[in-house]
Amino acid sequence: MARKSAREAAMSLLYQSIFSTEYDLDRLSSMTDHELELNDGDVAYIEDIIKGCSKNLDKIDDIIRKNSKGWRFERISKVDLSILRLSLYEILYRDDIPDSVSVNEAVELAKKYGGEKTGSFVNGILGSFLRSKKETP
16 A cells, blocks of 8 residues: 555544544554555554654644644644644654655645645645754754
8 A cells, every 4th residue: 555545544543533532543453454455564654653643742732833823723623633743743753754745745635634725734834843943953
């Protein structure tokens, strides 16, 4: 399976986690049985995203808060929030994925699953973070 589909599955599970008390990795196995054909590498990637986001949620959400100028964190749509968390986790903790790929894939997910202006919103927050990251030694 392409990484793009694995990202969609990870984003779906991150979205689900907003409404439940914990990440349901059992949902991943049902996806592999019925909806998606995931290989071992895809499953490992998705599990890393889910567990890593959970472990680093406060740091990731702080970055979103700092870079979402003009938007209260609570007003960010849950889909947008899931996409941002996924992308920021990749940027911060996945050295095998270039930042530009994470941003591009996040914008594509936002266009597919979000509202009319979601792609621009997601791109703006991620771009702001990357600019601030370059300025910090």
